[in-house]
Amino acid sequence: MDMPQTVFSTCPHDCPSQCALEIERLDGQTIGRVRGAKTQRYTDGVVCAKVARYAERVHHPDRLKTPLLKQAGGGFAPIGWDDALDLVAETFTQATQALGSEAVWPYYYAGTMGKVQRDGINRLRHVMRYSGMKKTICTGTVHPGWKAGVGAFMGGSPYEMADADMVILWGTNAVATQVNVMNHVARARKERGAKLIVIDPYRNGSAEVADQHICLRPGTDGALAAAMMHVLFAEGYVNRDYMARYTDVPDQLEEHLKTRTPEWASRITGLPVEEIVAFARAYGATERAFIRVGFGFSRSRNGSANVHAVSCLPSVTGKWLVKGGGAFFSNSDIYHFEQTVVEGLDAIDPSIRVLDMSRIGAVLTGDKHDMGDGPPVTAMLIQNTNPMVVAPEHNLVRQGFARADLFVCVHEQFMTETAEAADLVLPATTFLEHDDLYSGGGHSYIQLGLQAIEPLAEARSNHAVICGLAKRLGAEHPGFTMSAQELIDTTLRDSGWPESADWDDNWLDCVPDFDTAHFVSGFPHADGKFHFAPRWEDLGPDAADMPPLPDHQEVIEEIDATHPLRMVTAPARSYLNSSFTETPTSVKREGRPKVMIHPDTAAGLGVANDDLVVLGNKRGQVKVHAHIFDGLQPDVVVVEGIWPNKAFVDGIGINALTGADSPPPNGGAAFHDTAIWLKTA
Numbered sequence: 237m238d239m240p241q242t243v244f245s246t247c248p249h250d251c252p253s254q255c256a257l258e259i260e261r262l263d264g265q266t267i268g269r270v271r272g273a274k275t276q277r278y279t280d281g282v283v284c285a286k287v288a289r290y291a292e293r294v295h296h297p298d299r300l301k302t303p304l305l306k307q308a309g310g311g312f313a314p315i316g317w318d319d320a321l322d323l324v325a326e327t328f329t330q331a332t333q334a335l336g337s338e339a340v341w342p343y344y345y346a347g348t349m350g351k352v353q354r355d356g357i358n359r360l361r362h363v364m365r366y367s368g369m370k371k372t373i374c375t376g377t378v379h380p381g382w383k384a385g386v387g388a389f390m391g392g393s394p395y396e397m398a399d400a401d402m403v404i405l406w407g408t409n410a411v412a413t414q415v416n417v418m419n420h421v422a423r424a425r426k427e428r429g430a431k432l433i434v435i436d437p438y439r440n441g442s443a444e445v446a447d448q449h450i451c452l453r454p455g456t457d458g459a460l461a462a463a464m465m466h467v468l469f470a471e472g473y474v475n476r477d478y479m480a481r482y483t484d485v486p487d488q489l490e491e492h493l494k495t496r497t498p499e500w501a502s503r504i505t506g507l508p509v510e511e512i513v514a515f516a517r518a519y520g521a522t523e524r525a526f527i528r529v530g531f532g533f534s535r536s537r538n539g540s541a542n543v544h545a546v547s548c549l550p551s552v553t554g555k556w557l558v559k560g561g562g563a564f565f566s567n568s569d570i571y572h573f574e575q576t577v578v579e580g581l582d583a584i585d586p587s588i589r590v591l592d593m594s595r596i597g598a599v600l601t602g603d604k605h606d607m608g609d610g611p612p613v614t615a616m617l618i619q620n621t622n623p624m625v626v627a628p629e630h631n632l633v634r635q636g637f638a639r640a641d642l643f644v645c646v647h648e649q650f651m652t653e654t655a656e657a658a659d660l661v662l663p664a665t666t667f668l669e670h671d672d673l674y675s676g677g678g679h680s681y682i683q684l685g686l687q688a689i690e691p692l693a694e695a696r697s698n699h700a701v702i703c704g705l706a707k708r709l710g711a712e713h714p715g716f717t718m719s720a721q722e723l724i725d726t727t728l729r730d731s732g733w734p735e736s737a738d739w740d741d742n743w744l745d746c747v748p749d750f751d752t753a754h755f756v757s758g759f760p761h762a763d764g765k766f767h768f769a770p771r772w773e774d775l776g777p778d779a780a781d782m783p784p785l786p787d788h789q790e791v792i793e794e795i796d797a798t799h800p801l802r803m804v805t806a807p808a809r810s811y812l813n814s815s816f817t818e819t820p821t822s823v824k825r826e827g828r829p830k831v832m833i834h835p836d837t838a839a840g841l842g843v844a845n846d847d848l849v850v851l852g853n854k855r856g857q858v859k860v861h862a863h864i865f866d867g868l869q870p871d872v873v874v875v876e877g878i879w880p881n882k883a884f885v886d887g888i889g890i891n892a893l894t895g896a897d898s899p900p901p902n903g904g905a906a907f908h909d910t911a912i913w914l915k916t917a
C-alpha cells in the first residue's frame with residue numbers, strides 16, 4: 237500500500253491568487269487535505285475553503301467516467317474513446333467540406349488556467365483554420381482600461397500591500413474571490429495600523445471587515461475617481477513634479493477636472509458629497525496608499541473607462557514611487573510567455589474570422605453582425621467552460637444550443653448544463669490527474685502542477701483529446717507529438733526561463749525589482765509616460781466614444797420608469813464562476829439563489845424576506861427568492877452566483893437578464909450593468 241505523502245501543486249482555477257498547494261496524497265488514486273504552501277510567500281499557507289476541501293470535488297461520485305453519446309430519444313449512453321474521437325473528427329471534416337473550416341468553432345475558457353491544458357485547443361484551431369475566438373468574457377473591459385494609462389500588466393508589487401498604510405480594494409471582494417489578498421492586508425493592519433477601504437456596490441464579505449465601505453452605484457467608479465482627483469488638485473494633494481516628469485497631459489487633466497466636482501459625482505454615484513471629499517483627502521494625505529484594482533467594476537459597459545480613471549489616482553499623487561503605494565491589477569506581463577508551440581501561433585491564418593465568445597448566443601443563432609459573410613457554426617468542441625450558465629443573454633445561448641443542425645462535443649469533469657446540451661460528452665481529468673504549467677496574475681510566480689494521482693476511470697486530459705483529434709484530422713504541428721511535460725519545458729525555454737528540472741522549488745519567482753515595478757524609469761508606453769489621455773484607438777475597434785480623459789462614460793444601462801433597479805451579479809464565496817456548484821458543502825453554504833433588496837425598496841414593492849419575486853427586462857425573466865438587505869443603495873439589487881439554471885425556480889438562471897452587447901472599446905461582458913424591474917411572483 238502507498239504511504240501518504242505531501243506533493244506540491246498549483247490551484248488551476250480562474251482566480252488571480254493561483255495558490256501554491258500542498259496536496260496530501262493518500263495513495264495513487266486518492267487525496268486528503270489540500271493546504272496552501274507555506275514556503276511560497278504569496279500563498280503563505282493560505283487557501284480558500286472551497287479548494288481546501290478539494291477531495292470532495294475530485295472524488296465526487298458525479299464525476300464523468302466514460303465518453304457519453306446522446307441518444308435519439310434523449311439521455312446518454314456510453315461510447316468507447318476511439319469511437320467518440322472518430323465521431324468528432326468525422327463531424328468536423330464533414331462541416332469543413334460542406335461549409336468551410338470556419339463552420340467549426342473550438343470554444344474554451346479558464347476552467348483551468350494551465351497553459352498546456354487550457355491553451356492547446358488553439359493549436360488545433362489554428363492548424364485546421366477553424367473559427368477564431370475573441371477572449372472577452374472576463375478581461376474584455378479591464379484589459380484596455382488598465383493598459384490605457386499604465387501601458388502593461390504590472391504595477392506596485394502585490395507583496396507591498398503589507399507595507400501600506402491604506403489599502404483600497406476597488407471592485408474586488410477579496411474575502412470571497414482571492415483570499416490571499418486579505419492575508420497581506422491583515423499584516424498591514426496588524427503591523428502598521430493600516431486602514432482598509434472597500435469600494436463596492438454592496439456590503440460584501442470584504443466590506444464587512446473593512447474600516448470603511450464606500451457603497452456607490454454600479455458603473456459609477458469613473459465619476460468617483462474623477463471627483464477625487466478634482467479634490468486632490470483643488471486642495472494641493474497632487475504631485476506636480478511627478479506629473480511633469482512621468483505623465484502626458486497634466487495641465488489638460490487639471491482643466492478637465494474643474495467640472496468633475498464632488499457634487500457632480502454625488503449625483504452619479506449616489507454617495508454624499510462629504511464622503512467623496514473626505515475619502516479624497518484621506519487618500520491624498522496617505523503617502524503609502526495601495527489600490528488593489530479588481531475585475532468587478534470593469535464588468536460594465538463603461539468598465540474600461542472606469543478602470544482607467546482609477547489607475548490615474550496614483551499618477552496625480554506620485555504614489556507609484558512609494559513602497560506600499562501605487563496600484564496593482566495583474567502581473568501577467570512580467571512572465572513574457574512565448575506560447576507558439578502550445579498554441580500553434582505560427583499557423584494562424586489572419587483571413588480566418590474571429591468570433592466573440594461573449595456573444596455566443598448571437599453567434600449560434602446566426603446574427604449577421606457576428607457572422608459577417610462566413611458560414612453558420614455547425615460543429616463545436618468545448619473545453620473548460622460552461623456557457624449555458626456563465627454566458628450573458630442566456631435565452632439566446634439556450635436557443636443556439638437547441639439547434640438541430642449544430643453538433644457539440646463537450647469535454648468536462650461533470651455533467652454541466654452545457655454538457656447536457658451536447659451531442660457527445662467526454663470525461664476530463666482534474667488538475668491533480670495531469671501535468672501543467674501556471675503563472676499567477678495576482679503574484680509573481682510561475683508554478684508547476686504535476687500529476688499527483690491516476691486519472692479517474694476513463695478520464696483524459698485536454699492535451700490527450702487535442703492530440704487524439706489532431707491525429708485523426710491530419711493536423712500537423714510539433715506540439716501534437718510532445719508530452720505535456722515536454723510542452724511545459726519547451727514553453728519555459730522559449731520564454732527565456734529555466735526548465736522546471738532546474739528550479740529549486742515547485743515555483744519560480746519572477747518578481748520585478750522595485751524600480752521596474754514602480755515605473756521609476758518611466759511607464760511602458762513608447763513615450764515612457766502614464767497616459768491621462770489614452771490612445772483608445774490602439775486598444776479596440778470601438779474607440780470613438782471613449783472619454784478623452786478620466787471620466788464617467790455615460791453608456792451604462794440606466795434605470796428608467798419601467799426598469800427602476802440596477803442589478804449586479806457578484807461572485808458567491810463558495811463558488812468560482814459555475815465551478816463548485818456541484819460540491820455539497822458549497823451548495824449547503826450558499827443555500828439557494830436570492831436577490832438582495834434594500835428594505836425601503838422591498839417595502840415599496842410589498843416584498844417581504846423570502847418572498848418569491850420575478851426580475852425582468854427585455855431579455856428575459858427570472859424567479860428568485862428575496863433577501864432584505866440594507867448594504868446597498870435603494871435602486872441596486874445583487875444576485876450572487878453563478879448558480880446553475882436548474883437551481884432557479886423556473887430553471888432559468890440570472891444570465892437571462894444580462895446583456896451581450898459589446899462594451900467599448902474592445903468588447904467584454906457587462907455582468908454588473910443590467911437594468912431590471914422587480915415584482916412579487
Ligand code: SF4
Pocket residue numbers: 247248249251252253254255283284285287288413414415416812
Ligand atoms: S484562493 Fe483562488 S487560487 Fe487560491 S485556492 Fe482558492 S480558488 Fe484557488
